[in-house]
Amino acid sequence: MTIHLTDTGDNAALKACTHEYQVSCGNCRLNSICLPLALESDDIQQLDDIIQRSKPLQKSQHLYREGDDFQSVYAVRSGTLKAYKTTDDGREQVTGFYFPGEILGMDGISNNSHASSAKALETVAVCEIPFTSLEKLSTLMPNLQRHFFQLMSREITEDQQLITLLSKNSADERVASLMLSISTRNARRKLSSTQFRLPMSRVDIGNYLGLTVETVSRVFSRMQKMDILLVDNKEIEILDVDSLRRMANLSA
Amino acid sequence: MTIHLTDTGDNAALKACTHEYQVSCGNCRLNSICLPLALESDDIQQLDDIIQRSKPLQKSQHLYREGDDFQSVYAVRSGTLKAYKTTDDGREQVTGFYFPGEILGMDGISNNSHASSAKALETVAVCEIPFTSLEKLSTLMPNLQRHFFQLMSREITEDQQLITLLSKNSADERVASLMLSISTRNARRKLSSTQFRLPMSRVDIGNYLGLTVETVSRVFSRMQKMDILLVDNKEIEILDVDSLRRMANLSA
DNA sequence: TTACCTTCTTGACTTGAATCAAGGCAGGCA
DNA sequence: TGCCTGCCTTGATTCAAGTCAAGAAGGTAA
Structure with missing residues (x-):
């Protein structure tokens, strides 16, 4: 069965x-x-x-x-x-x-x-x-x-x-890239590519991206201020994918 | 044949x-x-x-x-x-x-x-x-x-x-690790583990390790001053493996 | 040999992210 | 209900590595 x-x-x-x-x-x-x-x-x-x-x-x-x-x-x-x-x-x-x-x-x-x-x-x-x-x-x-x-x-x-x-990109670019990566992987599973809940802590994000928690937090705040993301603790909404892409410095 | x-x-x-x-x-x-x-x-x-x-x-x-x-x-x-x-x-x-x-x-x-x-x-x-x-x-x-x-x-x-x-280690640690890696790989080929010629430029080393040329050069100078390495352009001699290991922050 | 070019080194200054420090917020538990 | 406790945020300061600039050393070609 x-x-x-x-x-x-x-x-x-x-x-x-x-x-x-x-x-x-x-x-x-x-x-x-x-x-x-x-x-x-x-x-x-x-x-x-x-x-x-x-x-x-x-x-x-x-x-x-x-x-x-x-x-x-x-x-x-x-x-x-x-x-x-x-x-x-x-x-x-x-x-x-x-x-x-x-x-x-x-x-x-x-x-x-x-x-x-x-x-x-x-x-x-x-x-x-x-x-x-x-x-x-x-x-x-x-x-x-x-x-x-x-x-x-x-x-x-x-x-x-x-x-x-890790070798070439700034804190902003690293965080932006991770958000885009998660967004893409959600889309593959037919979930929303613009709204999702981060399963990992800020510490884990920082650790993965070679940054401190404080830096990760500051980047999120900055992105929020720029109306690129809406951040409510682990809930993320991408407001402006194009700007996020530009921030990540990826043409693709 | x-x-x-x-x-x-x-x-x-x-x-x-x-x-x-x-x-x-x-x-x-x-x-x-x-x-x-x-x-x-x-x-x-x-x-x-x-x-x-x-x-x-x-x-x-x-x-x-x-x-x-x-x-x-x-x-x-x-x-x-x-x-x-x-x-x-x-x-x-x-x-x-x-x-x-x-x-x-x-x-x-x-x-x-x-x-x-x-x-x-x-x-x-x-x-x-x-x-x-x-x-x-x-x-x-x-x-x-x-x-x-x-x-x-x-x-x-x-x-x-x-x-x-790249995510966790300082410039000194990165360069030290690369030197140890090259040393180990030479040993595997029955070549000297303490004396060798670097096949790559400083630019390539920096690029690989996420550092600028200037930083790589400064690290080599520092290691030379500390009698850990003898550096003559691309010719490297490891004078003090233990210190180099300590510098690389690797127990293994 | 000189002249040129690339690579490497060194110094002075700048800067982005780390560190240190304090507080805020949310969820869990008594 | 209120108090922990563990995350998360924000600000002030420090520092390691980047940037800019200049010159030395090494290799190559005429």
């Missing part, structure tokens, strides 16, 4: 998941994001068979920790996670935020142990994809192999975007 | 490559870096068959450019390359340096077009690995598939290291 997953909005994690573990990839409304593949229905069945849909994670619980044995990669079904590394001197570096449909954990493949930790920013449901099964299946399904090569390659290019952002 | 590659030192590119195209992976002295695999000799033969060893690139020539169709990934045989992206406002962001035994070009997989450009910093010889052949071979050789998953995962974790460096 499969049940259609009716809502994967960020607050719907519990509702969506406690009773609806048995979603299949074929039915999942996120499959266009996480599995944009020309797979035969038979293939999808095989993939479904290896994927484990376990009970949801509560806010601030870890999906995995840096140094844990690497077993699986994970697709986010609902909710948001942050990935972070702890530096040698004990500070934290947020390396990414993961929204529904996105896949995390691939940095663990190289050493057979997770290179970063993943923590739920709110209630989260994930699909667990055991990596050895995925490898075996990939040798049988060239499309799937290619898909995972592409996913990892995308992660590389996204990291390179972040490197450029 | 295969000829043993006698020298892959950075200046030996021309000598090594104009007459010695026919090296095989089985004989290549870099294979412990680029192919640390338990492959049967028959497997290695199959891999050899798809790899193309073309004529060397001269300094400042491009191996590929951002936006080029993605066909292959490349293993560096001798010499050094830099990878860089051009930002929307026309500036350059160096995303990595690639030394002999290292593999580049994997960021092109996700879009079937190269996400960055690769330019020779000196005379360079590469092994070209056509990606579609590699994919096919990977479905037949699970070890090879796993190896490429691992290589890509390593690229991700290295990018995350750089993100952390």
Whole structure:
């Protein structure tokens, strides 16, 4: 039996998941994001068979920790996670935020142990994809192999975007870019691209963007004063996308 | 016929490559870096068959450019390359340096077009690995598939290291880290870990580390004054590794 | 050899973001 | 209801790295 997953909005994690573990990839409304593949229905069945849909994670619980044995990669079904590394001197570096449909954990493949930790920013449901099964299946399904090569390659290019952002852009540009990125990712999930609730704290934003909390806060205030954003704590409304784009210094 | 590659030192590119195209992976002295695999000799033969060893690139020539169709990934045989992206406002962001035994070009997989450009910093010889052949071979050789998953995962974790460096560390720490990284990579190739010639300019170093040339130059001067490094233009000698490590703020 | 050009270094000054410090606000709990 | 406690904001000050400017050193070509 499969049940259609009716809502994967960020607050719907519990509702969506406690009773609806048995979603299949074929039915999942996120499959266009996480599995944009020309797979035969038979293939999808095989993939479904290896994927484990376990009970949801509560806010601030870890999906995995840096140094844990690497077993699986994970697709986010609902909710948001942050990935972070702890530096040698004990500070934290947020390396990414993961929204529904996105896949995390691939940095663990190289050493057979997770290179970063993943923590739920709110209630989260994930699909667990055991990596050895995925490898075996990939040798049988060239499309799937290619898909995972592409996913990892995308992660590389996204990291390179972040490197450029950190290396070249001002505080304003960094915050503007993150807002645009979240906006785009919401649009992909058919959610509003102009109004959303930030799942992460100012500290996390600052940490991700290489800025202090105070700077992040000041940038938000400035953008509000310029009528680019409407900021009410974590609720964000983009009032002027064009100005935001200009501020982010991105032509695309 | 295969000829043993006698020298892959950075200046030996021309000598090594104009007459010695026919090296095989089985004989290549870099294979412990680029192919640390338990492959049967028959497997290695199959891999050899798809790899193309073309004529060397001269300094400042491009191996590929951002936006080029993605066909292959490349293993560096001798010499050094830099990878860089051009930002929307026309500036350059160096995303990595690639030394002999290292593999580049994997960021092109996700879009079937190269996400960055690769330019020779000196005379360079590469092994070209056509990606579609590699994919096919990977479905037949699970070890090879796993190896490429691992290589890509390593690229991700290295990018995350750089993100952390850019986001959290001072100019001194960044330059110290790069010197240690180059030192380590030299050691892997059985070259001196304490004395080497930087293949890249100060501009490239600054660009990679998110610093200006002037700052890079000042850091080198400071390190020289502290008897940590001996700097003579591009010739570097590490006088005090422990202090350099302390300066880089890395316990490892 | 000189002349030119690029790359590197050093100094003086400026500036954007960090730090330090104080208060405000919202949500949870007694 | 009111009081914590943990976020978030705002202001004043400091500082690390950027900018601007000048000159030195190294490589290349005539």
